Amino acid sequence: MNEQIKKTAFETSAGTDEKQSLINSNNIITDEDDFCNSDDLFAEFREESNPNFIRTFTLGELFDKSYDIKQPIIKDLLYPGMYLFVGAPKIGKSFAMLQIAHHVSNGLDLWDKKVNQGKVVYLALEDRESRIVSRYYNMFGVPPNPDNIIISTFSNKAGHGLEGQLEYILARNQGVSLIIIDTLQMIRESSNDKMNYSSDYGIIEILKRFADRFKVCLLVVHHTRKQDSDDVFDTISGTNGLLGAADGAFVMQKEKRGKNKATISVTGRDLPEQCIQIERSANCTWDFVKSDVDLFDKPKDKILDKIVPFVSACKVWQGTATQLIEETELDITPNVLSRSLNALHSVLLNDYNIEYKFERKHSGKIISLSIIE
DSSP states (O other), X not given: OOHXXXXXXXXXXXXXXXXXXXXXXXXXXXXXXXXXXXXXXXXXHXXXXXXXXXXXXXXXXXXXXXXXXXXOSBTTTBOSEEEEEEEOTTSSHHHHHHHHHXXXXXXXXXXXXXXXXXXXXXXXXXXXXXXXXXXXXXHHSSOSSGGGEEEESOOOBTTBBHHHHHHHHHHHSTTXXXXXXXXXXXXXXXXXXXXXXHHHHHHHHHHHHHHHHHTOEEEEEEEBOSSOOSSGGGGBSSOTHHHHHSSEEEEEEESSTTOSEEEEEEEETTSOEEEEEEEEOTTSOEEEEEEEEEOOXXXXXXHHHHHHHHHHHHSEEEEOHHHHHHXXXXXXXXXXXXXXXXXXXXXXXXXXXXXXXXXXXXXXXXXEEEEOO
């Protein structure tokens, strides 16, 4: 592979790629020297040629890895992954999508939640270019960072060229964190067959695989069905396969058409259950009213109780697990501390702005902890 390809190739995760590497690339922390035993390597190749081969890990091996952080696009609302944004036709979903794109592209807090700035790809597949410009201007005026939102009004279908088009955009626009697709129906192959659980799950699985591979958030607009339900998420048009495959969903509802108030119900794998109340302003933005969040009291973590104030005081620290135990007076073994920090990696960053790293040196495994200002 030449140097240019090395520089432009995307990082992919083994869990979501269509084809896994023949060699286990997990960065497992061990005490053994870094060398490759050719007999073991050939044994692994022979094992993987077995038609019954399945890659497995021990729980210890998983705890010994430090995983990539899923830094939020919007804290407690949008993370890298695949999400549905659902509502009745003409309820104001497209205005909400343009508002989300505006806030993310400029790093502006939205609906009382912290936003991390990133570029946005917006596939407005049911709109004209002139309508997008008019709508944005009425909502926000002239964009302060116009190059941070990349727009298209056309795309191929999912599974039939869409992924390649999105990859093309990402390769030419560094820093994209959010892709909005409006709507799901526009990227779905038309079929005379009735949609079933398998086809619903399959379309979302394609999109989720792409989002996971490139570590971006895919937010896809969809419609509700006409029938009411006690569970608001049962109103999503289609089968449970859509929600089952997605990382989360937002259902936007109005009490009555013509009213300016709406609620957005939120559910997801890594999200607190919540209901956000919003109100439409004169310039058609959705303004925050209040939020009801179903939070549970997490039990205290003795490691966080010691590590967080320690790092907050010193700002930057580097050393071995044994040294960290001595300085924080933790009553655990170095191995348990290292594995615990791997598990708490994202919590330290997202909740406490503490960056955690480790590297292997001749003197041993070195831990680095620092406050991100």
